[in-house]
Amino acid sequence: MFKKIERLVKTSKSFVLTTHLNPDGDGLGSEVAMYTFLKMMKKKPRIINTSPVPKQYRFLNTKNEIETYDPKKHDSVIKKADVIMVLDISVSKRLDRMQQAVMASPAKRICIDHHLDNDGLGHLNCVDEKSPATAELIYNFIKHFKGKPNLKIAQALYTALITDTGNFRFNATRPATHLIAAELMKLGVKPNDIYAEVFEQGNSGVMKLLGRALAHIKPECDGGINWTYLKSSDFSETTAQRSDTEGFVDYTLKIEKSNLGILFYETPEGFTKVSLRSKGNVDVQSFAKQFGGGGHKNASGITLKTPFEPTMADMVDKVKKYYSAKYAK
Incomplete structure (x- = not known):
């Protein structure tokens, strides 16, 4: 699946990562995991989203890697990027305020997603509608590039998995999902800690x-x-x-x-x-x-x-x- 984007990723330097309006755990977790891995590859990634990070996911953003879109600040960044990676979305209108800037940019657009909808947002698409979460694709992307996830990547991907699978209860959950979760736990993820951050922050x-x-x-x-x-x-x-x-x-x-x-x-x-x-x-x-x-x-x-x-x-x-x-x- 990732062969078609391998050369582009390897030869590009600057990346903008984004996801849909009102981001969920899968969109945000996938972004943070990809951002961290691209940094490990000595790339220059930025995460820019149209919506702020919801309270229950702020633990993923401890170093303020996730920026909220400001046209005056970010339009030039989007325009100058080598690659725009759009995660957990394949329909441009769900970029909302960022749609115009992203679609006008000369950057190559890569969509990594698990939704069937697609309106041509990506020049290159890595889409598996049978996957229960985009996080599975990000994990496989890292493995394709022979990467070794660290704890930050593992926590981000585990967050994405539990939120988009309904804590592994939705029908799309498959054996590979549990195997990936097990690998993330081996890297130090503590399920109760992630659950508490996401689901026990109410007032x-x-x-x-x-x-x-x-x-x-x-x-x-x-x-x-x-x-x-x-x-x-x-x-x-x-x-x-x-x-x-x-x-x-x-x-x-x-x-x-x-x-x-x-x-x-x-x-x-x-x-x-x-x-x-x-x-x-x-x-x-x-x-x-x-x-x-x-x-x-x-x-x-x-x-x-x-x-x-x-x-x-x-x-x-x-x-x-x-x-x-x-x-x-």
């Missing part, structure tokens, strides 16, 4: 926000669908952040008979973010693609720049029709 505001999300859950289609929502007022009144909602949607699938779960939340602009999760053969990616979203069969997302409440009502109606037509018995 009373986050707990109150989760309580509101749970209180708002509504069943549809005889319980086959369960959805919930959070308005801007829920965030302001609990003092929690949008990034604190990671994992909230999973609670909609903990209900008996629930096969499809949805979390809607209102963005600061009054627009609509939709997180979809499903079980078994229920394909939320196909639904999300109809509205410009994407992801995986059992985990996808949509961002709609339309007013929150009417959009939410419309989307609930659409997902009910989609589910009833394809999956309801």
Whole structure:
């Protein structure tokens, strides 16, 4: 898989690494691992993201390697880079504010990803849609170049693996995933420490926000669908952040008979973010693609720049029709 980019990586000096809007553990962990390995190869990498690092992942950024995009500061860096590596994303619009600068740069673009969606963002693509996490590809990239991961790389990749596999419970998790995790543990990763950093950094505001999300859950289609929502007022009144909602949607699938779960939340602009999760053969990616979203069969997302409440009502109606037509018995 990496043969086609081997020469470009070896002969290039300056790299910009980036990932999608509102980065998750896989995007950030993959970036930090790749950044650290490129430094070991005597390259000059920079990590520049359109969104700040969420609180639960700041432990990966102890030396402030991850920069938040500022056009005045970073456009020239992006333009002068030899290579732009786009990780955990193959669709340019998910670069959000950085899209124009990245696409206008003369740099060669390499996508390393595990999503099916692709709009030509990468000049060269290393994509394995069967991989449960981009982190697996980064690990294999390092091995391809005969690299030896250090503890920082191991911690970053382990973080990426546990977040994108749902702590190894999602169906995409495969034997190779566990073998990689075992190798990372041999390098010194302590699973409980990583888990605590990612999943145990909440506060009373986050707990109150989760309580509101749970209180708002509504069943549809005889319980086959369960959805919930959070308005801007829920965030302001609990003092929690949008990034604190990671994992909230999973609670909609903990209900008996629930096969499809949805979390809607209102963005600061009054627009609509939709997180979809499903079980078994229920394909939320196909639904999300109809509205410009994407992801995986059992985990996808949509961002709609339309007013929150009417959009939410419309989307609930659409997902009910989609589910009833394809999956309801």
